Amino acid sequence: MINDAHSQRIEINARMKLTVMEQIIPKLRNLKNYTKKRGLHELSKEFHRCQRPWAKSLKKVNKIKIIYHEACKITHESAVFLETGRMPSGHGVSEMTPEQREKIQIRHDEYAAEVDRVRTVYEATIYELNFMKHEYLEGMQAAFDKCVAIERERMTVFQECIELFAHAIDSGRNTQYAKVWQSVDMTLLNYTVDQDLEYFSATIGPAMPYKWPAFEEWENRPSQQYDD
Structure with a gap:
């Protein structure tokens, strides 16, 4: 019985070795050659080529969005200061002097104009990016x-x-x-x-x-x- 089990194990190992050597290894070797021939590195470069124009435009959109939001924030804050007549100082919050009010008014007007200007640019960059969407998806x-x-x-x-x-x-x-x-x-x-x-x-x-x-x-x- 022990000899039968031993013989069976030898038979299993021999069959496994034969299968691995004659059937499995050739398949894996052919697969390696197949993937190498298809140029995985080139496919990676193709993905990057498709992404490059999109990524460049997306970066532009994100940059102008930050500028727009910052201009909106400054415009809002300066409007609050002008409305309340108070603003932060080194000692907390204090009443604005006439000189400070004048400076805040100028700052508010400048950034209010900046909001309108940058908003137009922001909307245009979004439009340009969406215009590229079809080509980007196809690629x-x-x-x-x-x-x-x-x-x-x-x-x-x-x-x-x-x-x-x-x-x-x-x-x-x-x-x-x-x-x-x-x-x-x-x-x-x-x-x-x-x-x-x-x-x-x-x-x-x-x-x-x-x-x-x-x-x-x-x-x-x-x-x-x-x-x-």
Whole structure:
């Protein structure tokens, strides 16, 4: 009985080695050559080429948004100072002198004009960015589809290799591996390559939720109170 078990184990190991050497390794080697030939580095560069103009315009939008919001904030604060006749000082809050009021009025008028000017620029940059959206999406979709084709091939080969390995062990005749490969068989039975590809698309690809840049009005969030 011990000899039978030993012989069976030798047979299993020999079958596994043969499968690995003659079927699995060639598949993996071909896969490596396939992915190398398809130029993963070039695909990465293609993504960057698609993103570069969009990222440049988005950076411009974010920069002008900060300028617009800062101008709105200063205009609002100076209007409050003029209305109340009080402003922060080194000793807390104090009444404004005529000279201070004049300076605050000038500052208010300058930034009120700046708000109107920058708002126009901000809206224009948003429009320009949205105008690029269709081309940006098309380019990213094309690059993503090329990656999906490579990933589908890679995952299919790995799935085939696991199935070959499971068949080589032949868990039905070897109780030592039966539970392990029963779980593997169940996983393979329930698995499809499309599941992972759909997940990739939904989390980092074209199917993920979008939040496109839009005009954001400044909101007053007072951090200080100027009342006694």
